[in-house]
Amino acid sequence: MRGALAQASLIRHRARTGLAVLGVAIAAAMLLDMVMLATGMRESFRELLLSRGFQLRLAPKGTLPFDTDATIPGVSAIIATLRTNPAIGDISPVLGASIHVLRSGRDVSGSAIGINPVVQGDYELVSGRDLKNADDIVLNDFMWRQLGARFGDTVTVALGYDPQTRTYSGQRRLVLVGLVRFIYGANDQPGAAVRRETLESMGTAGASAGRVLRDRASLFMVRVRNGNDAEQVRNWIEARIPSVSAISIATAIAQVDERLSYFRQLALILGAVSLFVGFLLVTTLVTVSVNERAGEIAVMRAIGVSRSHVVQQIVIEGVAITLLGAVLGLGLGLVTARYLNTILSAFPGLPMAIDFFLFQPRAAWSALGLLVVSGIGAGIYPAWRAASLPIAESLRREAIA
C-alpha cells in the first residue's frame, strides 16, 4: 500500500516528477561518467599492457619504457641470464630509434622499433605480411599514407640526418612488406618496425652519427609462465640484472596511478558534486511535496496511519525518483561517455587502444548504489518532517488556510 501511495503521489504531479527525474538522470550520467573517467584510463592501460600477455617490462635502470633514448647494453647476456629462470617464458627485446624514410624525394621522419617477429608484442598486422627477411620493413597507416607507399616498394631508411652536411647516416634499403597497427603507439605519429638485427646493423653503419645500437635494447618484454608469480620473477630479475628496472603490470599501474592522481581526484570531486546536486534536487522536491501535503499527512496520521508508514512512503518517493533518474542516467552517461571518448582519444600522441571512459559493470553498480543511498538519504529529511508534523496543529493551520 505504501508503494502504491508513493507511486500515486508521484504520478499526481507528473510534470514536476518528470523534471526531477530528468535532473537526477543528468546528475547520474555525470556521476557515472566521472566514475568511468576516474577508473577508465587506469583499467584501459592495464588491459593494454596485458593485451599481448607480457607481464614484465625491463627498461634501462631508473627509466620507464621509451621514456628516454637510453638503451640497455648486453642484450645477449641478459637473455642468457633470463633463460636460467624456468618461470620465464618468451623474451622480446625491443630496440627503439628515430628514423628517416626516404621515397620518391620525400623524407618522412618517425620512430622505428627493432623486434624479433616471432615473439614480438608491439603491433598487429593489418595487411601484407610480417617481417621475415633482414631487408623487410612494416609501417603504420600514418607513415604509409605520408609516403604514398605501396607493397613491394623499396625505400631508403636512415638513422640520422646532419643538416650541416645534408647527409643521412646509417642508411639501408628496405622493402615495404606490411601495414601494421602499433599497440602502444599513437595513430597520428609515423611508425615503423624492422627486425632488431636490421636496426642494429644500421646503428653500426651510423656509429659516427653518435648511436651505437649493437647488442642493445631499449626494452625487454617478458612473459611469465602460467602458475608463477610475476612479482617474484620481477624481484629475481632486479636482483640479478642491475642495469635494468623490472616493471610489472602492478608497478606500471602504480606509476600511471601516480601520474593520473590529479586527474582522478578531479573526476571524483566532480562526481561527488553531481551526487550532491542529485541529492539536493530530490530532497527539495520531496520536501516541497511534503509541505504541500501537510494537511493530507496530518489526516492520514489522524485516522491511524503510523509514523513509520508515513516515513516509508516518503522515503519510497525519494528512492523511486532516484532510481528512475539513475536508470535514465545510465543510458545518458554511456552515450555521453562514448561521445567524449571519441573526442579525447583523438588527442595527439595517445595510443589508439587507450580509452578515457571505460564501462565497467562494477563501477556502474557502485554509481547506482551511491545514488540509491543518496535517494534514501534525500527522503529522510522530508520524511522526518512529515512524521513529526503535529497532527492537531497541522489540521488547525489547514482549517485557517
Next chain:
Amino acid sequence: MTSPRDGTDNPIVSVRDVRRDYPVGAERVHALQGVSLDVARGDYVAIVGPSGCGKSTLLNLIGAIDQPTSGSVTIAGRHVESMTDREATQFRLLNIGFVFQRFYLLPILSAVENVALPMAEAKVPKDERVKRASELLEYVGLGARLRHRPSELSGGEQQRVAIARALANRPSLLLADEPTGELDARTGTEIIRLFQRLNEDGTTLVVVTHDEDLASAARHKIHMRDGRVVES
C-alpha cells in the same frame, strides 16, 4: 454533561478539568480552560459555540490527536494524556473515526481504496477490506461510485466517502469537525440524515458544528464560549 444511554455508568468519553494552552507567536493561547464533560455510549452530541471558543481543540483531545496541558481525557477507559504517539496512533486506528470539514480524501485513490486505507493499516486482509469498503459505500449510498476518484465526486459524495472511511475499522466513537461546513443546504441535510441513521444503528457521535440543523439533530448539545463549557 450527557447521560449514558446504555444503562451503564461508564461514559465512553470522560473529560475532566482539561486545559489546553498553545503558543501563537510570542503569546500563549488558552484554548481550553478547565473543561469537563462525559459522553455516553450510543449518544449523539453536538458541540456548538462561536469560532475560536475551543470546540475543535476539544474534539482533537477527544480524538487522541492532541494531549491536554493539564487535566485528563479518558476514551473507552484509556487515558489519552498518558499514551505514547505509537499507542495513540493504534488507538485512533481501532477506536475512533474522524470526519473533517474538507473531507481530506486521498485524491489519487478511488472511493473504495480511500475507505479501505484504515483497514489496510489495521492489516485486514485485502479481500475482506475491499468487501467491507464496498458495503460501507453501499451504506452511505455510494454503491455505484466505488471506483470513482474524489475529483469525480460531488462535495456531498466525498463527505459520504469520508464517513465510510471513518467507519472502516468499526470505531466505538465517530468524531466530526464541521462535517457540513463545505456543503450546500440540500447536501448538508443528506449528511445530517446519514449521521442520524448511524446513531440509530448504534454509533456514538460527537460533532463540532456551527450548523444549527446539524446541532438540532443531535441528542445533546454542549455550548462553549472562551474555552469553557457554558451549557450542556
